[in-house]
Amino acid sequence: xxxxxxxxxxxxxxxxxxxxxxxxxxxxxxxxxxxxxxxxxxxxxxxxxxxxxxxxxxxxxxxxxxxxxxxxxxxxxxxxxxxxxxxxxxxxxxxxxxxxxxxxxxx
Amino acid sequence: xxxxxxxxxxxxxxxxxxxxxxxxxxxxxxxxxxxxxxxxxxxxxxxxxxxxxxxxxxxxxxxxxxxxxxxxxxxxxxxxxxxxxxxxxxxxxxxxxxxxxxxxxxxxxxxxx
Numbered sequence: 001x002x003x004x005x006x007x008x009x010x011x012x013x014x015x016x017x018x019x020x021x022x023x024x025x026x027x028x029x030x031x032x033x034x035x036x037x038x039x040x041x042x043x044x045x046x047x048x049x050x051x052x053x054x055x056x057x058x059x060x061x062x063x064x065x066x067x068x069x070x071x072x073x074x075x076x077x078x079x080x081x082x083x084x085x086x087x088x089x090x091x092x093x094x095x096x097x098x099x100x101x102x103x104x105x106x107x
Numbered sequence: 108x109x110x111x112x113x114x115x116x117x118x119x120x121x122x123x124x125x126x127x128x129x130x131x132x133x134x135x136x137x138x139x140x141x142x143x144x145x146x147x148x149x150x151x152x153x154x155x156x157x158x159x160x161x162x163x164x165x166x167x168x169x170x171x172x173x174x175x176x177x178x179x180x181x182x183x184x185x186x187x188x189x190x191x192x193x194x195x196x197x198x199x200x201x202x203x204x205x206x207x208x209x210x211x212x213x214x215x216x217x218x219x220x
Contacts, residue, residue: 045210089207101152
């Protein structure tokens with residue numbers, strides 16, 4: 001199975017900060033990567049698909065990049081509602097796999 | 108508006124069975140693949156199973172293969188997850204998802220004696 005390794009696993013930031021989360025795949029997966037946001041007690045929400053395409057209705061402060069094995073999710077100016085846990089996912093092959101998650105807390 | 112309404116979770120003893128249901132509305136159900144994902148309390152996301160729009164292609168995680176069965180009824184706009192031989196490590200919130208765009212509200216499955 002393809003392993004997706006996210007970093008960092010958690011960190012603190014302030015509203016207005018620019019933050020970047022990285023995800024590394026254990027093998028080449030082209031651009032078959034999605035990013036999700038999950039708030040406590042809620043279902044995940046799709047943010048980015050195809051490594052860099054913004055899902056409908058997602059604010060433009062979210063962006064994704066990368067291809068091959070290295071991917072990033074960037075939030076350009078953090079807002080209060082962005083403090084949540086973020087997951088990457090590869091859908092290049094089965095079994096589809098998720099990263100372990102990155103928890104983003106308010107500093 | 109896309110809605111995925113889940114039902115069927117609960118408490119079951121090890122070795123028992125449960126059937127989860129996910130009823131869809133707001134889109135043409137028979138044109139989308141569907142997925143099940145689970146999340147143990149306080150843990151990350153784990154893909155469980157996927158089924159194509161016409162049920163031709165079905166996939167399972169190794170952790171559930173041979174015990175869980177995914178199915179769908181396009182006439183009823185529903186996807187199901189039949190879970191047999193349940194183990195304590197199957198305890199989790201289970202989510203259905205329309206491809207990966209929309210998710211159900213989740214349902215808790217607890218396996219404990």
